[in-house]
Amino acid sequence: MINGSIVALITPMNRDGSVDYASLEKLVEYHIEQGTDAIVAVGTTGESATLPLSEHIEVVAHTVKFAAGRVPVIGGNGANATAEAIELTKAQANLGVAAMLGVTPYYNKPTPKGLVAHYRAVAAATDIPQILYNVPGRTSVDMLPETVAQLVEVPNIIGLKEATGDLSRVAKLRELCGDDFMLYSGDDATAREFLTLGGNGVISVANNIVPKQFKLMCDAALKGDLEGALKAEAPMKALFGALFCEANPIPVKWAAHRMGLISQGHIRLPLTELSEQYHGLLLEAMKNAGIEVQ
Numbered sequence: 001m002i003n004g005s006i007v008a009l010i011t012p013m014n015r016d017g018s019v020d021y022a023s024l025e026k027l028v029e030y031h032i033e034q035g036t037d038a039i040v041a042v043g044t045t046g047e048s049a050t051l052p053l054s055e056h057i058e059v060v061a062h063t064v065k066f067a068a069g070r071v072p073v074i075g076g077n078g079a080n081a082t083a084e085a086i087e088l089t090k091a092q093a094n095l096g097v098a099a100m101l102g103v104t105p106y107y108n109k110p111t112p113k114g115l116v117a118h119y120r121a122v123a124a125a126t127d128i129p130q131i132l133y134n135v136p137g138r139t140s141v142d143m144l145p146e147t148v149a150q151l152v153e154v155p156n157i158i159g160l161k162e163a164t165g166d167l168s169r170v171a172k173l174r175e176l177c178g179d180d181f182m183l184y185s186g187d188d189a190t191a192r193e194f195l196t197l198g199g200n201g202v203i204s205v206a207n208n209i210v211p212k213q214f215k216l217m218c219d220a221a222l223k224g225d226l227e228g229a230l231k232a233e234a235p236m237k238a239l240f241g242a243l244f245c246e247a248n249p250i251p252v253k254w255a256a257h258r259m260g261l262i263s264q265g266h267i268r269l270p271l272t273e274l275s276e277q278y279h280g281l282l283l284e285a286m287k288n289a290g291i292e293v294q
Helices: 021-034 053-067 082-092 112-123 145-149 168-177 188-196 211-222 226-242 250-258 276-288
Strands: 004-008 038-041 073-076 099-103 130-134 157-162 182-185 201-204
Touching (some): 038 053, 082 112, 145 168, 157 168, 188 211, 188 226
Parallel strands (some): 038 073, 073 099, 099 130, 157 182, 182 201
16 A cells, blocks of 8 residues: 655656666655655656666666665556557566556557556556556546546556546545545645545655655645645645646756756757746746755
8 A cells, every 4th residue: 555645756867868877876765765655667757758668677677676675666567559568567577666557558549448458458467556547638548437447346456646637536536446446646736635535645746856845745635634734735836837837857857957866957859958948937936845956
C-alpha cells in the first residue's frame, strides 16, 4: 500500500544527452531526506517517451539501487504498443520495483475494449502490482471510470493515477472500484481536493522541487486536517501553474537545475530547454514557494 506524496522523478541528463547518474543518485537521496513517500522512475516527467527500452530499464534499475529499500520505487511501463509495454514489464520484474505505472497507450487512441485488453495483457506478464494511468491531455484517450471498473478484478491491478483534474471522478471511481482500490491524483493543482475526497496519494511534478512542503500538504489532507492542508498548499499554488508554462518536464528540469539539484538542465529533443520569456514567471513562483535559487 503506497500512500501519500509520490514524486514523478525527472531523469537528469548531461549536455551530450546521456543520463546523469550522479545527479540521479543525488535526487534519490534528496527525496529520502525530505520524506517523499515513493518515487516513480521513468514516467512522463522522467521523459519515458525519449528513452529507448534498454536505457529506460537501466534508469529504473539505478533508481532502485540508489533507493536501497529506503523508499518504494514505482517503475514506468507504459507504451503505445502492448507488446512493448509487456517487454518493459517483464524486464522490470526482477529489478526490485514495488509497483509499475502504465500510461494508457498514446497516439493510437484505443477504444475502451482495447484499453481493457491492453491492461489485462500487461498485468498477466508479471505478478507485480500495476497502477493504471489516465492522462488524456497527453495521450488523446480518456479512460473513463466505467472502463477502470472492468479491470479491478485483475488481482495485480491495484490502483489508478487519474490526471484529468476532474474531481467529480473521485466519488465515481470509489463507488465503482471499491475502498481497496488505490486512487492517485496526477494533477498538482487539484491534488489537495482529490485527497480530501477520498484519494490515497499524489504522483506529483511539483514534488521534484518542493518535496517537504508537498508532503506536509498530503499528510494533512489524508488526516482530514483541511486547515493544515490549505496552509501547506498556499505557497505552492502559483508554482503548480508555472511548472506547466511549457510542456512538462521542461520547466521542472530548469527549476531543479537552478536549485542545484541536478548538474545540468538538459532535456531531449523534441523538447527544448525553457524559453527565456518564462524564466521570471517560474523564478517568482519558486520564490513564493520558499525555494532558494542559486
